[in-house]
Amino acid sequence: MSARLIDGKAAAARLLQEVAQDVAEVRARGIQPALAVILVGSDPASQVYVRNKLRRAAEVGIRSLSHELPADLEQIELLALIAALNANPEVHGILVQLPLPPQIDEAAVLQALRPDKDVDGFHRENVGALALGQPGLVPCTPAGCLRLLQDQLGDLSGRHAVVVGRSNIVGKPMAALLLQAHCTVTLVHSRSRDAAALCRQADILVAAAGQPGLVTVDWVKPGAVVIDVGINRVEHAAGARLVGDVAPEVAAVAGALTPVPGGVGPMTIALLLHNTLSAAQRQHPHAVAT
Numbered sequence: 001m002s003a004r005l006i007d008g009k010a011a012a013a014r015l016l017q018e019v020a021q022d023v024a025e026v027r028a029r030g031i032q033p034a035l036a037v038i039l040v041g042s043d044p045a046s047q048v049y050v051r052n053k054l055r056r057a058a059e060v061g062i063r064s065l066s067h068e069l070p071a072d073l074e075q076i077e078l079l080a081l082i083a084a085l086n087a088n089p090e091v092h093g094i095l096v097q098l099p100l101p102p103q104i105d106e107a108a109v110l111q112a113l114r115p116d117k118d119v120d121g122f123h124r125e126n127v128g129a130l131a132l133g134q135p136g137l138v139p140c141t142p143a144g145c146l147r148l149l150q151d152q153l154g155d156l157s158g159r160h161a162v163v164v165g166r167s168n169i170v171g172k173p174m175a176a177l178l179l180q181a182h183c184t185v186t187l188v189h190s191r192s193r194d195a196a197a198l199c200r201q202a203d204i205l206v207a208a209a210g211q212p213g214l215v216t217v218d219w220v221k222p223g224a225v226v227i228d229v230g231i232n233r234v235e236h237a238a239g240a241r242l243v244g245d246v247a248p249e250v251a252a253v254a255g256a257l258t259p260v261p262g263g264v265g266p267m268t269i270a271l272l273l274h275n276t277l278s279a280a281q282r283q284h285p286h287a288v289a290t
């Protein structure tokens, strides 16, 4: 048996096409959706992520404002920039690229964002809305994973989903979304006893641990749909390579599997632009077609 490869690039392209159409509609009603992206320091991976986000934004007609700031920036200066962007009616979404340098308190910065401009969905108001099942901005990576799962399986109701990882960015919001989709949800983390046995029960397995090759064949029930969120840079004799949290051999037992790269990554960017559009629509309800 060989797993179907889930094409995240194609799914992201479809979503971006929908976003582009809706952006055009909002623009025709006089609103130009705009995303401010803040990058502090010069981490090469973050620079690549930001560049990709800006490029995709332009492709769907979203204006972007890029703020590239030095690594020794004071927290107070970053908070002042966020306050200005919060108050700017021409900016609908604000993204602070993580990680931030050590002198800056990440939590304080994320809580300073206006919740309706928090397109990453990390502000406690959006986290609370997700937990309560109320409208809000949902973190992009888990929202992208959910769409890939629904594309594969349709209704997720009653399926047993196991999420490996309990971070605020991926694991916890992923579990909340799967619960909302009526899955039975198990969260596995570094203190879980017998993670392999827990994962083997999964109809849906989402790996978000940041551990290359953690999920091996004996962790996967034959036919399970496996979403590999991990992005791990591994050095080889031939140079660096990006690998996921799922070992390649899992393709022999899974029913479907996302590749790394080309699986979850492209969906994350598409959902960011989707969130920016919906932030603009919520801030300007008159610009939404009825």
Ligand code: NAP
Residues within 6 Å of the ligand: 141, 164, 165, 166, 167, 168, 169, 170, 171, 188, 189, 190, 191, 192, 195, 208, 209, 210, 211, 214, 229, 230, 231, 232, 264, 265, 268
């Ligand atoms: P994180 O904050 O480091 O969290 C990792 C989680 O995995 C923690 O909850 C940790 O448990 C758990 N874990 C670590 N080792 C484990 C093990 N051996 N067994 C079971 N659980 C284990 O990472 P993150 O920000 O959630 O990111 C996870 C991965 O996804 C990373 O590779 C990251 O690069 C990638 N990522 C990809 C995208 C994308 O767009 N594709 C977006 C975001 C993140 P404890 O809580 O007990 O420590």
